[in-house]
Amino acid sequence: MLQLLQGISARASGWVELRYHVRRSKRISVRNGRLEESSTLRLAGVGVRALVDGVFGFASTTDLSERGISQAVSEAQGAARTSAGAKREKIASLPKVALACGEYSVQTDDPLDDHSLTEKLALVMRIDERVRSASKAIVSSSVAYSELQDEKVIVTTDGAAAHIIDAKPDFRVLAVAQQDGDQAMGMDSAGVSGGYADLFAERAPEEMADKAVRLAVDQLRAEYAAGEVATVILDPGLVGVLSHEAIGHTVEADLVRGGAITSGKIGTSVASDLVTLCDSGPSTFIPYAAGELLVDDEGVKTGRTVIIDHGILRSYLHSRESAAHFGVEPTGNARAFEYSDEPIIRMRNTYIEPGTSSVEEIIASVKRGYYLQGLGGGGQADSNAEFMFGVREAHEIVDGKIGKMVRGVTISGNAFEVLKSVDAVGNDFAWGLGAGHCGKGQLAKVDAGGPHLRCIVTIGGRQE
Amino acid sequence: MNKLIDLCADALDRTKQKGAGEVEVYGESMRTITVAIEKNDLQVSRAQKETMIGVRAFSEKRVGFASTNDPTAIDEMCADAVILAKASPTDENNVLPCREVSDYVSGIYDPAAQDFRIEDAIEQAVRMLDIARSMDKRLILGNGEFSVHIGTRALVNSNGISSEESESLFVYYALATARDGDEVSNMDYQFDATRRAEAIDVEPITRRACENALGSLGAKKGISFNGQVILSPNAAQSLFASLILFQANAKNVLRGMSRWKDALGSTVASDLITVVDDGRLPNGVGTASFDREGVPHKRLELITSGRLMSFMHNTYTAMALGMENTGHAAGSARSVPGIGPSNFEILPGERSKGELIAEIDQGVLVTRFSGRADPVSGDFSGVAKGGYLIENGRISRPIRGTLIAGNAFEALKSLSGVSSERERVFSLTLPYLRLEGISITAG
CATH class of the missing domain: 3.30.2290.10 (PmbA/TldD superfamily)
Structure with missing residues (x-):
């Protein structure tokens, strides 16, 4: 395929980007012992982007012959040429950048294909059974496994020639407990870039089932939190959610141009100087981050992009086009979910760097506050960094000690205000957003995480 | 081949x-x-x-x-x-x-x-x-x-x-x-x-x-009261169409999540409301001869003059609930058949939107709803986007930041007007609706 695409690219006039993508995905989901889905999907195709007269055109095809791909090139060029007459904003030229050549492959000792569909289906059924039989209070369960295996070849007329192999499995457990008409939900999930054993390296699936059950059952006994502005300790999962949802989207260069709150703020202080926030293609500190991306879908080699350096906003996240507009280097953030999607600016693995305090020390220093863990029950954030997230597990902290569990907690505020209030950053690190997808017109596998940190947020109490 | x-x-x-x-x-x-x-x-x-x-x-x-x-x-x-x-x-x-x-x-x-x-x-x-x-x-x-x-x-x-x-x-x-x-x-x-x-x-x-x-330029703060609201087809889609589709989906009936699971034959809406899903509607966005399982599409009345007449079924739910398959298997070739509507319509009423407005002493016209509408409880609350104040039977001025809240199940039963004009919202065709007793708060 590499030779075929290089041949077509060599004969093309003007700038062309060819992306061959074969995806094999599997999904198995069970609800209350009943199989909801067990399926495989194989998608193969080539997405072509052409730049003519300063305008992009895009075409995709499933005809993988030389003729079929060449026809898609003509269609993309035709789309660009025709739009060029009417489009106002033009791209002067794409920035020169180190483009990827060679092999890029996900690392694992335990490839997903070494485990049969039958084995995966049996696992999901078994864990669902474990959830339902764990406690009399459990009234509903749902367990799902899914995996994506990708092979890509990216060739551009300005030099990219990369062959990429990737694998991203994830696993989710949900338990609903009920007592006297009162319901509570518990969940746990994991997602990685890597193999089957890597998915369960942190926690075995049985532990995830037990955790979901415990969270659901314990919450039935917990009281609702009262609404207040409070000192809290966020766990790596919530630090990840805050970094991705509430900060990360506001620094995507296309949204910056659309008027996001970070517009014009490069070089200014936007957070406590204890905060260094990054978005990285490769995994950092801990392997197997679910958003791992060694080469982006424009063929740009990825690295670690420092967005906020000790409190100062340093960079947005860029595609080649937005980098040209801002006059900076591309950051390798252009991603396309499927062959028929065009690359747009997306995050990869977004996190806050570890600091120097031990987690015990941080907890011990809180007189009155909350220890908050994980995203639960959804949330939302806007391009002005206002956010509201549900918290999966919340405990009171009294006199430096973790106390009783409270339920129904939401946190809200302006993410930059919250980052300004950070006064202690843990020396630990974990990824926490590996399962599921980020949506922005198209999907993307991302991860996010960080250390524990102490800050001030608005706690929302009882929500019916 | x-x-x-x-x-x-x-x-x-x-x-x-x-x-x-x-x-x-x-x-x-x-x-x-x-x-x-x-x-x-x-x-x-x-x-x-x-x-x-x-x-x-x-x-x-x-x-x-x-x-x-x-x-x-x-x-x-x-x-x-x-x-x-x-x-x-x-x-x-x-x-x-x-x-x-x-x-x-x-x-x-x-x-x-x-x-x-x-x-x-x-x-x-x-x-x-x-x-x-x-x-x-x-x-x-x-x-x-x-x-x-x-x-x-x-x-x-x-x-x-x-x-x-x-x-x-x-x-x-x-x-x-x-x-x-x-x-x-x-x-x-x-x-x-x-x-x-x-x-x-x-x-x-x-x-x-x-x-x-x-x-909507020049919109100013509205006033707070409890009263009548005219919903545009867009807003009706957010508040009612998704609610009805959720309750009428036999999958949700089977899971016990539909509020209407035991309501076949009983009143779920004002008698002004008749809801039809017609997979054979001429020029319809969702028109097709057969559904995702090859079952012929037909015209189905989900609600007739306020009474719930049918759920939307595919083969699985019809079998599981012992009811007739209605030909509502939906979805793409990428996934197993789910359940969905084809051309969902609320049938037009006899009076014009203007006539419905003319009877309102004080009310609000909502062109778009942005907020939460919970399909299980029916509770909704959110911002009336592109809102207009209605005074003495006519639209008086644009308002902004006005919150509306209520319960969609109750509002569906107590609504007092369905317009003869309708607009297309995706594959749905909906009229303007006049609601009663909605809590309206100036923001």
């Missing part, structure tokens, strides 16, 4: 050979041209082409599903479906529908669509931009699209169903805002679609979106 139905029949044979008892194969072949608009300018234009095949294999009431767009991987797909079926638990309700004789619908395919080129689509998108520019300098088409979809669907199963049909669809929508100095108006969204190339007309929706955006 170029015909889609032959590809499907071949996959069916292969799946049988690999050990499946019953088999269903669904294929979709689609060519799409999309021209997008963003911030008053053209965005990247796209041309796409794909044929997707999905196979459901059954083995002793166990089921597995696999799909691909790769013609060289058909054999692997058939094998996967059988492996998954054999590893799955049995479920008595895993059956396939039988063949029913039915006519094909007409008018959903326009041969002229084949000649429609990307240049033609760009011309239509440019027309939308030009209309907005010529209307008022303060207008911004923040988003919009003109797209062409030409495709064929085919379904074969081992019970003898073998159906294929082609369709064409032109879709266009516009999101407009107006900016006057520092003031940004409400964003208004309008949509339309047609099956025939000669019926394409982007002007009415573009104008309507722009007029609504301009009309």
